[in-house]
Amino acid sequence: MKILSIETSCDETAVSIVEAEGGLDSPSFKVLGNALFSQIAIHKEYGGVYPMLAKREHAKNLAPLLEKSLKDAGLLKNQQNNHTEEFWKDVENILSREEGLFPALKETFKDIDKPNIDAISVTSGPGLEPALWVGISFATALGKLWNIPVIGVNHMEGHIASVLIENIDERKVEFPALAVLISGGHTEIVKINSWGKYKVIGQTVDDAVGEAFDKVARLLGLPYPGGPEISRLAEKAREENLPHTAKLPRPMLHSNNLNFSFSGLKTAVLYYIRDHFSGSFENMNEENKSDLAREFEDAVIDVLREKTNEALKENNVKTLIVGGGVIANKKLKDVFIDFENKYSGLVVKIPTRGLATDNSLMIAVAAYINTCLYPEILTNTKKIIAKGNLGFE
Ligand code: KG4
Numbered sequence: 150m151k152i153l154s155i156e157t158s159c160d161e162t163a164v165s166i167v168e169a170e171g172g173l174d175s176p177s178f179k180v181l182g183n184a185l186f187s188q189i190a191i192h193k194e195y196g197g198v199y200p201m202l203a204k205r206e207h208a209k210n211l212a213p214l215l216e217k218s219l220k221d222a223g224l225l226k227n228q229q230n231n232h233t234e235e236f237w238k239d240v241e242n243i244l245s246r247e248e249g250l251f252p253a254l255k256e257t258f259k260d261i262d263k264p265n266i267d268a269i270s271v272t273s274g275p276g277l278e279p280a281l282w283v284g285i286s287f288a289t290a291l292g293k294l295w296n297i298p299v300i301g302v303n304h305m306e307g308h309i310a311s312v313l314i315e316n317i318d319e320r321k322v323e324f325p326a327l328a329v330l331i332s333g334g335h336t337e338i339v340k341i342n343s344w345g346k347y348k349v350i351g352q353t354v355d356d357a358v359g360e361a362f363d364k365v366a367r368l369l370g371l372p373y374p375g376g377p378e379i380s381r382l383a384e385k386a387r388e389e390n391l392p393h394t395a396k397l398p399r400p401m402l403h404s405n406n407l408n409f410s411f412s413g414l415k416t417a418v419l420y421y422i423r424d425h426f427s428g429s430f431e432n433m434n435e436e437n438k439s440d441l442a443r444e445f446e447d448a449v450i451d452v453l454r455e456k457t458n459e460a461l462k463e464n465n466v467k468t469l470i471v472g473g474g475v476i477a478n479k480k481l482k483d484v485f486i487d488f489e490n491k492y493s494g495l496v497v498k499i500p501t502r503g504l505a506t507d508n509s510l511m512i513a514v515a516a517y518i519n520t521c522l523y524p525e526i527l528t529n530t531k532k533i534i535a536k537g538n539l540g541f542e
């Protein structure tokens with residue numbers, strides 16, 4: 150089946166067309182079209198993602214990205230349509246809260262033939278509420294325009310499903326499995342008993358891990374997103390063997406559960422700068438910053454390593470899946486890969502860069518899983534699964 154997929158939960162606007170087949174036993178996916186616009190440069194100024202700005206950018210980019218994706222997939226065909234004014238009014242109503250989106254959609258798609266698509270999937274949560282709604286409204290409007298069922302997908306299920314996309318890894322996902330999802334918006338350990346059965350067994354009680362990287366980078370006067378900047382400095386400290394004097398706590402390391410807390414670590418960085426550099430990064434040289442970046446990165450990695458190790462010890466799993474933008478961190482990635490050496494028979498699956506960060510391919514894959522598990526969602530064209538919480542406990 151062909152799935153048109155939309156992701157707008159944070160600062161990536163993404164639209165793709167994926168052909169899926171094989172069922173749950175041997176799923177396979179072919180990417181027919183994949184268009185993505187990252188808003189990072191736009192949010193840089195604010196030092197983080199600004200939800201209302203993200204919403205406006207999504208509204209601006211969705212129609213052109215969809216057009217590109219359909220074109221790449223060879224599914225964009227001109228045809229005169231005879232929709233009534235009343236019909237267009239209904240579509241407009243669906244998009245009434247998304248400024249500029251209706252005119253863009255009508256202009257781009259009024260004389261386009263209904264594409265050969267079986268389902269539309271869209272991230273319906275969790276994420277930034279205003280950003281999510283643009284995608285959901287757009288998907289609903291397209292569903293109406295082309296009379297195609299719309300499937301709401303849980304974003305976290307998308308991150309988990311991302312490892313199924315072709316060519317990443319030949320090894321199968323065997324259950325039970327564990328997923329560690331680490332990004333700017335989430336930090337979760339999820340136990341997966343089978344596709345569609347997910348239980349969150351650990352999560353952050355405050356900031357997400359990527360958020361902590363971003364906030365600490367700000368304290369050091371580094372640009373957004375902070376993760377790559379911090380890891381660059383940390384790497385420099387290690388490679389050049391710079392003096393290592395900064396000391397930070399390892400929050401919740403011995404908390405006897407699988408939860409995380411990163412806000413205290415950020416505060417510890419704030420106090421460290423206050424006590425040693427009169428409260429400002431301007432009094433720090435590159436060496437001081439590199440030392441603190443290294444200690445911060447080590448603290449985060451120690452906690453993630455230990456919590457994942459605990460989760461692996463407690464749950465006898467066959468697969469460890471890691472997703473989210475923070476896995477771009479080389480040192481952290483090596484820590485996760487190393488679990489294959491510690492636990493015999495364990496397969497560690499880490500998506501490639503573009504699939505680990507937010508994208509719409511993973512949302513299509515999760516939608517396909519759901520159509521295999523619950524075929525009725527394809528015939529109920531009105532229903533968007535509320536919040537996409539299907540299967541999550
Ligand atoms: O998955 P993602 O692209 O978007 C969200 O859903 O948030 O993740 C972005 C996050 C940002 O917080 C960014 O600072 C972090 O991933 N990140 C990193 C690295 N590269 C990106 N964190 C640590 N080390 C990195 N090399």
Ligand code: ZN
Pocket residue numbers: 304308332334473506507
């Ligand atoms: Zn994400």
